[in-house]
Amino acid sequence: MTALFIPSDAPFSTDQRAWLSGFLAGVQSRLFVTAGAADAASSSAPSVHILYGSQTGNAEGVAEDAADAARAQGLAPIVSSLDDMDIEKLTTVQRLLVVTSTYGEGEMPDNAELFWEALSAEGAPRIEQCEFAVLALGDTGYDGFCQAGKMIDTRLEQLGARRLTARIDCDVDYEDPAAAWVAEVIPMFAAETGADAAPAPAAAKPKRARSQWNRKNPYSSTVAVNRCLSKTGSAKEIRHYEFALADSGLEYEAGDALGVMPINDPALVDSVISQLGVDPESAVAGQDRSLRELLAYNFEIRTPSHELIAEVEKRVANDELSHLLRHGDKEALDAWLWGKDVLDLLQLDPSLRFEVDEFTGLLRPLQHRAYSISSSSKADPSTVHLTVASVRHSGGGRERGGVASTFLADRVAEGGTAGIFVSPNKSFRVPGDDSAPMIMVGPGTGVAPFRAFLQERKARGASGKNWLFFGDQHRASDYIYEEELTQFSDDGVLHRLDLAFSRDQAEKVYVQTRMAEQGKDLYSWLEEGGHFYVCGDASRMAKDVDTALHKVIEVHGAMSAEAAGEYVSNLKREKRYLRDVY
Ligand SMILES: Cc1cc2nc3c(=O)[nH]c(=O)nc-3n(C[C@H](O)[C@H](O)[C@H](O)COP(=O)(O)OP(=O)(O)OC[C@H]3O[C@@H](n4cnc5c(N)ncnc54)[C@H](O)[C@@H]3O)c2cc1C
Ligand SMILES: NC(=O)c1ccc[n+]([C@@H]2O[C@H](COP(=O)([O-])OP(=O)(O)OC[C@H]3O[C@@H](n4cnc5c(N)ncnc54)[C@H](OP(=O)(O)O)[C@@H]3O)[C@@H](O)[C@H]2O)c1
Ligand SMILES: Cc1cc2nc3c(=O)[nH]c(=O)nc-3n(C[C@H](O)[C@H](O)[C@H](O)COP(=O)(O)O)c2cc1C
Numbered sequence: 001m002t003a004l005f006i007p008s009d010a011p012f013s014t015d016q017r018a019w020l021s022g023f024l025a026g027v028q029s030r031l032f033v034t035a036g037a038a039d040a041a042s043s044s045a046p047s048v049h050i051l052y053g054s055q056t057g058n059a060e061g062v063a064e065d066a067a068d069a070a071r072a073q074g075l076a077p078i079v080s081s082l083d084d085m086d087i088e089k090l091t092t093v094q095r096l097l098v099v100t101s102t103y104g105e106g107e108m109p110d111n112a113e114l115f116w117e118a119l120s121a122e123g124a125p126r127i128e129q130c131e132f133a134v135l136a137l138g139d140t141g142y143d144g145f146c147q148a149g150k151m152i153d154t155r156l157e158q159l160g161a162r163r164l165t166a167r168i169d170c171d172v173d174y175e176d177p178a179a180a181w182v183a184e185v186i187p188m189f190a191a192e193t194g195a196d197a198a199p200a201p202a203a204a205k206p207k208r209a210r211s212q213w214n215r216k217n218p219y220s221s222t223v224a225v226n227r228c229l230s231k232t233g234s235a236k237e238i239r240h241y242e243f244a245l246a247d248s249g250l251e252y253e254a255g256d257a258l259g260v261m262p263i264n265d266p267a268l269v270d271s272v273i274s275q276l277g278v279d280p281e282s283a284v285a286g287q288d289r290s291l292r293e294l295l296a297y298n299f300e301i302r303t304p305s306h307e308l309i310a311e312v313e314k315r316v317a318n319d320e321l322s323h324l325l326r327h328g329d330k331e332a333l334d335a336w337l338w339g340k341d342v343l344d345l346l347q348l349d350p351s352l353r354f355e356v357d358e359f360t361g362l363l364r365p366l367q368h369r370a371y372s373i374s375s376s377s378k379a380d381p382s383t384v385h386l387t388v389a390s391v392r393h394s395g396g397g398r399e400r401g402g403v404a405s406t407f408l409a410d411r412v413a414e415g416g417t418a419g420i421f422v423s424p425n426k427s428f429r430v431p432g433d434d435s436a437p438m439i440m441v442g443p444g445t446g447v448a449p450f451r452a453f454l455q456e457r458k459a460r461g462a463s464g465k466n467w468l469f470f471g472d473q474h475r476a477s478d479y480i481y482e483e484e485l486t487q488f489s490d491d492g493v494l495h496r497l498d499l500a501f502s503r504d505q506a507e508k509v510y511v512q513t514r515m516a517e518q519g520k521d522l523y524s525w526l527e528e529g530g531h532f533y534v535c536g537d538a539s540r541m542a543k544d545v546d547t548a549l550h551k552v553i554e555v556h557g558a559m560s561a562e563a564a565g566e567y568v569s570n571l572k573r574e575k576r577y578l579r580d581v582y
Pocket of ligand 1: 056257302303337338339340369370371372373387388389390391392393401402403404405406445446448582
């Protein structure tokens, strides 16, 4: 077994470091287990509730780490999503840890929405018996950094709960600060309760062992297939990718996402270096790579950081940028920045110069991009598939491309390699009950996980009915996976397929148009226990589909708008309304 290494620059005190080493060694030596009610029920150890709000698994992973640490300290962890915690039950909880990410524009992740609704309500109960600590995950690239965690933290205090320790807000490199937080809070609870440091019994239900492949250590996979799905005449370029898993041991389930570690466009790297007027081979303080390598592999040069934008504004005389930054008009600033990269900012004033170290200090680390997996490992365990829209546009006399989507499209030919890892999305799964109906709404690349779901249900021989709403701009050029969907229909796997091609007629026709037309049947599928899934664009489509769903229930269930709202909340509580939207 490889020894776990805590970097010397990790932000731990000596005590935390010693405790963490012991904890990691303990964790490493046993299978990770799913925590849950079983932990507390089977033990007389003091309980600690660990609640997570998580869309792509990061917060859930930290919650599981905290549960392992709690168990090792003789506590009995009870882990669940925030939405699984009844607000009335919170009045009996004595020790509470909350780990949550933030989504949308400073909003709760999907599995924390109902909890937040109840917690923030005027009539929310007092919870003075409770001691709590909050860890917030986020990304400083978004406005409303860690907003969900901040709101929960404030509200718990307002309701009378006592904060055990100050909230920690983590940026994209959350692993070390999260581990430090776990190392701080768990012993505090354990010390208070006088818990017996002999580990509490582990929960019985085994879960998938954590993969060795992650964002810091991606698996270098061979791209076996890189094929364009969009046909001639399409305004889009949607591509199908198949990554070979070979002997990686990498496992995934339909509904998971795949992280892809991109490499920046070398032409953009060279242009940035030439604009800076520095030697590409320049050394950078504290780094063992040259400037050119760092700009290719380590730093985001496509989307400028807030820090770089602010520094450039100070140094160049650009009235427009100064006006936008000083007047705090976020929408206007976003519109101005839309499509602009680091080179555009440097070119605002060709005489602008930075020292190499100063410049790299203003860049954010290059991050992986997530993609919904479009295959089921039950259909083919040797590969994992993606369905990716290449981001391309032009401006300022240059052709521009999204980092990861064009890295895959242009710079990884079939036979080439790309760094990948699985990002589990445990809540986005086909129904556990194979006989339950499944309704999927996935226009554009939003169809990706539903291709996986159909493969999964076919492989399981699931008897439940399946219904897909799909669409894009034109049937002739944008009906991706047409042959496969027809085959699913012919095989009796896809029972209903409603198509909405938005630009084939004068009036726009969207997936929600079809939902309304088929409202009667849609409602009856829900009444039969159907699960409703949405994937794709979050900013417009998912909101409109949600409105359409409420309307269908209102009309065909003969309900008031309030009752339809309650019906939808129940679907969420029962995990029958699940979304994978971004
Ligand atoms: C969990 C999850 C699952 C996802 N699944 C999928 C999927 O299955 N398929 C898929 O295709 N995507 C999916 N996405 C989106 C994906 O992660 C990337 O965001 C997307 O591919 C763009 O990444 P990029 O690196 O190519 O572009 P980036 O380098 O991130 O560039 C994006 C930026 O380009 C600029 N831009 C984009 N279009 C234009 C334009 N027309 N004009 C001017 N500027 C523009 C904007 O500034 C935008 O912010 C998913 C996202 C998440 C979080
Ligand atoms: N897993 C994911 O979460 C995921 C997957 C894929 C894509 N994405 C993101 O979603 C975005 C779009 O991706 P895409 O190119 O595949 O598809 P898209 O732009 O969403 O387009 C697909 C279809 O949806 C239509 N549409 C536009 N507005 C709509 C609305 N309000 N309601 C319903 N349908 C609407 C489009 O019509 P018109 O163009 O004619 O208006 C088009 O016919 C991107 O930002 C991408 O990053 C996320
Ligand atoms: C579409 C999208 C929107 C996001 N919005 C925010 C945001 O408004 N504020 C923030 O701090 N982080 C935001 N994030 C970052 C996530 O909170 C962060 O990646 C977190 O680690 C995800 O954790 P999870 O996997 O547990 O959901 C966003 C991420 C995505 C993909």
